[in-house]
Amino acid sequence: MGKGFFWKLAAINIQKNRKTYFPYIFTCILTVAMYYMILSLAENPGIYDLLGGNIIVTILNLGCSITALFAVIFLFYTNSFLVKQRKKEMGLYNVLGMEKRHLGYVFACETLYVLAVSLILGLGIGILMDKLLFLILLKMFNGTVPMGFQIQPQVLYSTSLLFSGVFLAIYLGSLRQIHLTKPIELLYGGAMGEREPRTKWLSALLGAICLAGGYGIALTTTNPMDAIILFFIAVILVIIGTYCLFDAGSIAILKLLRRNRRFYYKAGHFIAVSGMMHRMRQNAIGLANICILSTMVLVMISSTMCMYLGSQEAIQRSCPQTFVVRAEGIREDLPRRMEAILEEKQIEGENALWYRYLDYTAYRKGNRLITDPAQAEAGSVVCGVIAVLLKDYNRCLAAQYTLEANEVILIPDYARYPGDRLWIAGQEYEIRYQEEKMSVDFVVREQSISGGYILIVPDMETLLRIDNVQRQEYGEEYSGQLETYYGVDLSLEEEAQVSLREEIRKALPEEYEVGIDLRFEEENRVMGMYGGLFFIGVFLGSLFIMATILIIYYKQISEGYEDRQRFEILRKVGMDRKEIRRTIHSQVLGVFFLPLLTSGIHIAFAFPFITRILWALSVPDRGLFAICTGGCFLVFALFYVLIYRETAKTYYRIVAP
Amino acid sequence: MSMLEVHHLKKIYTTRFGGNRVQALSDVNFSVEQGEYVAIMGESGSGKTTLLNILAALDKPTGGEVLLNGKSLTAIREKEISAFRREHLGFVFQDFNLLDTFSIQDNIFLPLVLSGKNYKEMRGRLLPIAKQLGIEEILSKYPYEVSGGQKQRAAVARALITKPELILADEPTGALDSRSSDSLLRLFGEINQSGQTILMVTHSTKAASSARRVLFIKDGEVFHQLYRADNTEDQMYQKISDTLTMIATGGVHHG
Numbered sequence: 001m002g003k004g005f006f007w008k009l010a011a012i013n014i015q016k017n018r019k020t021y022f023p024y025i026f027t028c029i030l031t032v033a034m035y036y037m038i039l040s041l042a043e044n045p046g047i048y049d050l051l052g053g054n055i056i057v058t059i060l061n062l063g064c065s066i067t068a069l070f071a072v073i074f075l076f077y078t079n080s081f082l083v084k085q086r087k088k089e090m091g092l093y094n095v096l097g098m099e100k101r102h103l104g105y106v107f108a109c110e111t112l113y114v115l116a117v118s119l120i121l122g123l124g125i126g127i128l129m130d131k132l133l134f135l136i137l138l139k140m141f142n143g144t145v146p147m148g149f150q151i152q153p154q155v156l157y158s159t160s161l162l163f164s165g166v167f168l169a170i171y172l173g174s175l176r177q178i179h180l181t182k183p184i185e186l187l188y189g190g191a192m193g194e195r196e197p198r199t200k201w202l203s204a205l206l207g208a209i210c211l212a213g214g215y216g217i218a219l220t221t222t223n224p225m226d227a228i229i230l231f232f233i234a235v236i237l238v239i240i241g242t243y244c245l246f247d248a249g250s251i252a253i254l255k256l257l258r259r260n261r262r263f264y265y266k267a268g269h270f271i272a273v274s275g276m277m278h279r280m281r282q283n284a285i286g287l288a289n290i291c292i293l294s295t296m297v298l299v300m301i302s303s304t305m306c307m308y309l310g311s312q313e314a315i316q317r318s319c320p321q322t323f324v325v326r327a328e329g330i331r332e333d334l335p336r337r338m339e340a341i342l343e344e345k346q347i348e349g350e351n352a353l354w355y356r357y358l359d360y361t362a363y364r365k366g367n368r369l370i371t372d373p374a375q376a377e378a379g380s381v382v383c384g385v386i387a388v389l390l391k392d393y394n395r396c397l398a399a400q401y402t403l404e405a406n407e408v409i410l411i412p413d414y415a416r417y418p419g420d421r422l423w424i425a426g427q428e429y430e431i432r433y434q435e436e437k438m439s440v441d442f443v444v445r446e447q448s449i450s451g452g453y454i455l456i457v458p459d460m461e462t463l464l465r466i467d468n469v470q471r472q473e474y475g476e477e478y479s480g481q482l483e484t485y486y487g488v489d490l491s492l493e494e495e496a497q498v499s500l501r502e503e504i505r506k507a508l509p510e511e512y513e514v515g516i517d518l519r520f521e522e523e524n525r526v527m528g529m530y531g532g533l534f535f536i537g538v539f540l541g542s543l544f545i546m547a548t549i550l551i552i553y554y555k556q557i558s559e560g561y562e563d564r565q566r567f568e569i570l571r572k573v574g575m576d577r578k579e580i581r582r583t584i585h586s587q588v589l590g591v592f593f594l595p596l597l598t599s600g601i602h603i604a605f606a607f608p609f610i611t612r613i614l615w616a617l618s619v620p621d622r623g624l625f626a627i628c629t630g631g632c633f634l635v636f637a638l639f640y641v642l643i644y645r646e647t648a649k650t651y652y653r654i655v656a657p
Numbered sequence: 658m659s660m661l662e663v664h665h666l667k668k669i670y671t672t673r674f675g676g677n678r679v680q681a682l683s684d685v686n687f688s689v690e691q692g693e694y695v696a697i698m699g700e701s702g703s704g705k706t707t708l709l710n711i712l713a714a715l716d717k718p719t720g721g722e723v724l725l726n727g728k729s730l731t732a733i734r735e736k737e738i739s740a741f742r743r744e745h746l747g748f749v750f751q752d753f754n755l756l757d758t759f760s761i762q763d764n765i766f767l768p769l770v771l772s773g774k775n776y777k778e779m780r781g782r783l784l785p786i787a788k789q790l791g792i793e794e795i796l797s798k799y800p801y802e803v804s805g806g807q808k809q810r811a812a813v814a815r816a817l818i819t820k821p822e823l824i825l826a827d828e829p830t831g832a833l834d835s836r837s838s839d840s841l842l843r844l845f846g847e848i849n850q851s852g853q854t855i856l857m858v859t860h861s862t863k864a865a866s867s868a869r870r871v872l873f874i875k876d877g878e879v880f881h882q883l884y885r886a887d888n889t890e891d892q893m894y895q896k897i898s899d900t901l902t903m904i905a906t907g908g909v910h911h912g
Contacts, residue, residue, distance in 0.1 A: 265770050265774075267771050267773060270770045275758060278757075571739075573768055573815070574742045575771055579771075
């Protein structure tokens with residue numbers, strides 16, 4: 001046999017199997033393109049000049065590794081599916097006298113075709129899209145757009161190298177599959193005997209417990225210290241629960257349904273229940289994968305999106321003015337000294353604010369703010385407290401509030417309102433003026449998971465007493481600090497701000513231990529991190545969505561070929577086409593929307609938890625997160641429905657020709 | 658009036674673009690009386706399967722008509738055809754056509770469930786049939802757990818459970834070993850004895866010789882027919898063999 005023959009046969013094979021091969025090639029092209037884009041962005045020297053360039057590059061590099069890992073696993077998985085589909089065809093060639101060696105040649109040719117097409121088109125698309133993506137990134141970070149259209153040869157090279165490697169692995173994998181099977185098995189490769197699934201009650205129970213545990217943790221955790229660790233525990237529990245429930249739980253439920261004769265022996269239920277049982281046995285793990293993958297995608301995109309959109313507020317809270325000086329202790333001469341320095345440098349400042357405050361953490365239990373950890377058992381929530389002197393508050397607000405010695409003003413900051421009386425540091429206060437929102441932008445450097453309070457105290461004595469109590473009860477290490485704040489809006493160049501900071505550091509007494517925050521630096525840090533995360537979130541999210549869609553599509557197609565015979569029998573036994581169509585739809589619908597529904601439930605339970613974490617990341621806007629999550633879910637569901645319709649159509653064409 | 662009447666049945670297949678025309682049935686006429694056991698024989702390509710598909714209302718004839726108890730199959734509307742098939746006809750196929758996703762019992766129940774019968778009635782109908790067919794033991798098993806012979810008995814039970822007027826069997830012994838074949842044919846004899854009308858398509862001489870009457874199809878027409886009358890099965894076997902030889906060597910038409 002001439003070499004040309006194999007090339008020709010390979011081309012014909014791809015053409016003949018286009019229903020399964022074209023989506024595969026399409027995926028390969030997109031994966032190559034996406035890898036090229038992300039690598040090219042990470043290697044792009046222009047990125048370093050962006051705001052927070054360092055953080056973005058780190059995040060992009062992380063994205064690169066994830067994309068590469070994902071590409072390997074995903075393409076390998078898809079291909080093994082293709083090979084399984086084609087076992088019969090290979091068996092036929094084998095029986096017709098082609099040796100396994102020759103089949104190997106054919107596969108090599110096919111793989112090379114796919115590789116060539118994927119690399120050429122993938123890199124082409126990648127190069128075109130790369131520029132667009134770069135522009136989007138620049139837009140996100142308010143960067144200036146450099147002209148030009150650069151192609152980085154080393155990126156082209158590493159992308160080609162990576163995917164050549166992946167395809168080599170894929171080829172070797174297929175070769176192994178061919179060599180392991182005998183011709184007769186190849187012929188019947190598609191149709192293996194179907195076993196009735198055993199009910200794994202234990203596994204189903206374990207799944208239910210894990211899921212309940214995970215949900216429970218997500219709903220009840222309020223302590224910020226535990227939040228991060230508990231979040232991972234909850235995620236792991238939910239993942240285990242999802243696998244167990246999809247695998248064992250679904251079958252247990254279907255069996256219970258089957259046991260109920262009145263329900264089971266109805267035309268619609270009869271075929272649906274048995275069909276689903278059969279299907280779940282084969283697909284439970286795949287569906288659980290899809291469910292977990294889509295949950296992760298949705299959580300990732302919606303939370304990073306929320307962080308990105310909420311970053312302005314985060315910046316505003318941690319850095320209310322463009323130039324912020326914080327000195328340790330009560331330093332009444334800080335404003336005077338600052339004004340003197342600014343005047344000497346002839347720098348005009350606006351909106352100058354100064355106040356003395358105590359920034360500490362308390363446990364709120366009912367209407368008591370506790371600082372003794374021993375007393376704060378179950379039932380208390382952690383909150384941040386910023387106690388400010390009434391005099392300073394009045395000055396900042398240009399107001400004339402007055403307070404009796406046993407009165408305070410309480411401003412809840414994304415926290416619940418405790419009532420009209422408050423116990424602080426062993427003394428009861430009456431809450432005089434409740435305000436809904438912060439009327440002054442006080443600096444909030446650390447967010448607590450359950451929000452916090454701004455507490456306006458009548459006099460210095462009270463402030464010092466509260467400070468004393470919390471200092472005693474927490475001990476030196478964990479207690480909060482009395483500080484003096486001076487913030488001002490300066491319209492200075494960035495470099496001038498940096499040098500001004502140095503001069504102020506030198507000019508102020510050492511015991512002040514000043515911390516100076518510049519708004520533009522904070523902006524760079526927050527936007528660089530949140531923007532970068534959002535970008536990667538969307539990028540990886542679209543990659544995962546593509547994978548999810550393809551997996552489902554392939555599942556349906558491969559089942560279509562298996563189900564064809566079953567529906568033929570049903571037709572012969574006396575089921576009409578309309579009923580068949582309805583049954584098919586209900587089955588495809590079940591397989592399709594079970595993962596989506598489950599991931600929707602997961603997200604709903606994760607919602608309060610993620611809100612708290614976002615809170616801790618200074619993005620306290622719950623409404624914004626709800627909108628982001630809802631929006632992402634809708635967009636995802638829309639994609640899903642489109643794919644569902646396309647798949648159902650293809651499936652029906654296979655099953656009922 | 659005969660139970661099943663077939664008049665001038667004609668079927669021409671045309672390829673999708675109307676290029677080639679293949680005449681599967683040219684002019685088939687015969688009738689089946691209530692309680693008869695008829696075998697239809699013919700070589701591959703003689704039109705047997707086409708005939709059976711038309712009788713089963715799975716396919717439409719190009720010309721002629723089929724009357725079941727005086728009712729024309731071609732006149733039944735598409736919407737009702739599945740229900741008609743379920744209620745009036747029973748099927749036994751060469752490859753059993755049992756669904757692997759159902760237990761044997763559920764496979765047998767399938768047509769009744771589709772007709773909306775309740776469990777109690779289904780169970781009531783199943784027990785005597787299962788007893789007659791000797792499959793009581795395997796009802797809760799799955800098709801892949803039982804032998805070919807048992808599968809075919811289950812398929813027969815599925816055909817019988819709707820109390821059809823006519824059972825259509827397509828090569829029922831085709832996938833069975835000789836012992837299972839014998840016992841299945843004996844079963845068909847018994848079912849027929851109890852009054853069930855059976856029409857079987859086969860090219861096994863052995864299977865055909867168990868029938869009361871054998872029709873021979875050649876080139877899309879009924880070429881010849883034999884009545885078993887008082888002949889033993891062996892004598893019938895001999896007669897069928899002779900007829901087949903005659904057909905193969907190009908004998909004359911006997912009518």
